[in-house]
Every structure is written in C-alpha cells, then in structure tokens.
Amino acid sequence: MGMLILVAGLVLFLGMHATRIPNDQRRSGMIARLGKNRYRTIYTVVSIIGLVLVVYGYGQARLDPVFVWSPPAATRHIAALLMLFSMILLAASFVPSNHLKAKLQHPMTLSVKLWAFAHLIANGTLADIVLFGSFLVWAILTFKSARKRAIPMGFTGDGPTKVGTLMTVVVGVLAWLVFAAWLHVHLIGVSPFSR
Template sequence: MLALILGLVLFLGIHSTRLFAADWRVAQIDRRGLLAWKGFYAVISLVGLLLIIWGYGQARLSPTWLWLSPMWTRHLAALLTVPAFILLAATYIPGTHIKARVGHPMLLGVKFWAIAHLIANGTLADLLLFGGFLAWAVALYVVLRRRDRLAGVSYPAVGFSRDLIAIVVGLVAWVVFAMWLHGALIGVRPFGG
C-alpha cells in the first residue's frame, strides 16, 4: 500500500507543480534550464506511475474491503467511462465545442473515470487510487477554470465536425479499451469473458 501512496504523491504532485508550487517550478527552470526540468518532470512522472501500477497490483493480491458493490455497478461504471474517453479525445482535437464549454476536458474525463471506478470497486486501494485522482482532478479543475476566467482565456470552437470527430474517436477508443485492453492490461474484463 505504501508504494501506491508514494506513487500517487509523486505522480499527482509533479502534475500539480505549475499550480501549487509555481515559484519553485520557475526557480528550477531558471537554475537548471527547461530541458532539465522536463527531464526531471518525466522521470518523476514515470517513477510515480510505475509505483502506482506496482502498488495497486500488490494491494489487489490481498485486498482490504471497505464495501461490496452490487454487480450492476460494473455496467454503470462502463457507461460512465464513455464520456471519459470522449472528453479525453476532445482534449487533443482542437476547436471542439466540448473544450470551449468545459475548458479542461481531460480533467472532467478523469472525474468520470474515477467516479465510475469508485462506484464499482470497494477496496482501500481503489479508494486511494481513484479517490486520489478524483480529488486531484476536482482541485485542479477549479484552479484552472478560475485562472482561465481571471486571465480571460477562452477556447474557441471551430465547428461541430470537430466534436463529431472527438465523439467517434472517444467511442472507438472506449470500445477497444473495454473489450480488449482493460482485460489485457488490468486483468479485469468489464463485460466478463
């Protein structure tokens, strides 16, 4: 469990420096250079991610159950991850109305993903992993939206065709992940089998 917690602290912490430790980040870039900062950021992110994966995998071997979710929550979780994938796609497709409306679709997608998994999973490791990502995404979303409003930042929409592309890409990615990759990578098949 310690590896999972340490991984979350490293991964979510380094992904929060621009917002919650901006002066320290700037000082590091000034002292070491942008390329060195990006290297440091990448290494800490990777170490954090690997610790999360390893720690969560270890915790699943002897789970501490906090609650037992009914079987139907797995179907609800699968349904809630559909908008998560669409929002993720909208993050990388410029000019969508989705991004124009929500500002930071990836963070909203992380919220959908985390809530879906909290509904369907009831171990302490699940609460730490998905609850940690949910808390991080909520806090970051609030800070970024406030910063955007204060700076007058907007994300212009080009046309509905971009939204259609984001929806199709998100749905295809969801199908591929739900039907094949989730089982292969995570060891759990959302639709049985």
C-alpha cells in the same frame, strides 16, 4: 508492502502534476531556478517513476486485497457508461477544433475526474479507494485551479467546428469500445461488463 509502494507512487506522480494547484508562481519559480529543459527532465523522470510505482504497487495490493465495501453489480454498468463520456472527453483534448474543448476548456481533467469516480463506485478495496480517490481529489483541485487561471485554449482559424466535434465523439466511442471489449480485460484482468 504493495500499499506503501502505491502511496509512494501517487505522492510522486500526483505531486509533480499538482505543482500548479496552489498557484502558478510556484511552478514558474521552479522553472526559473532550474531552467526549462532541466525542469522538464525532472518532471518527466519523477512522473515516470511515480507511474511505475503506482502500477506496480496497485498490482501488488490487488494480490492481497483489503475489502472496505462490496459495490452492487449495477455500479459496474454505471461505471462503464461513465467511462464512455470519459473517453469522449479524453478525445476532446486531442482532436482539434471541437466544441467540447471550446466549452469545457479542460476536458482531459474532466475525463480523469469521471474515470476516477466511475472506478471508485465500482470497486471496494482499500487500494481502489486510495488510487481512484487520490486521482479524483487531484482532478477536482486541478480543474478548479485551471479555471481560476482562466487560460484560453487558443483556437486557431475559425475555431470549433461540427466536423471536429463529430470526430471527437467518434474517436471517443471507438476508444471506449476497444478498451471495454478487449484492452481492459487484457491489461487489468477484469471485464467491465462482468457481474
């Protein structure tokens, strides 16, 4: 039952976040038909329901895991290192005026891609493969679609700065340390550095 709930959640959550992948006209058409505020409301509500189902379904699936493969212990350490870069990329999407955002254009999507890949190599249950594999495929397709649209980031002022880039790295590293040392084990129940 947990797997069905997980899959349903992924369909809702990633489905809502994939409306621009085929082409931007589909999303624009929906906004034109529904109106911007109504579209945003539906988008938000469906995304929240999907996310809740993903979290609940994954939690339930972990109670009765189906093991597909047994990852070597080293993959956890590799995943922890990849997560450091993922957190820096995530920070790059929020910290203003940084070179990473200017260069990569879509650091949050790249962050999700790294997050999904890192967790995919370090976990071997069917639920892990479905969850992280789905997010990895979504991130790859979304990044490719976004690059095709070539949407400029629209920096204001003088553009990216060394200070902005340094702050991005600092924020990313701090977030990684807090999550790896404390939050991950409290939220997920697994220490990233355990064997």
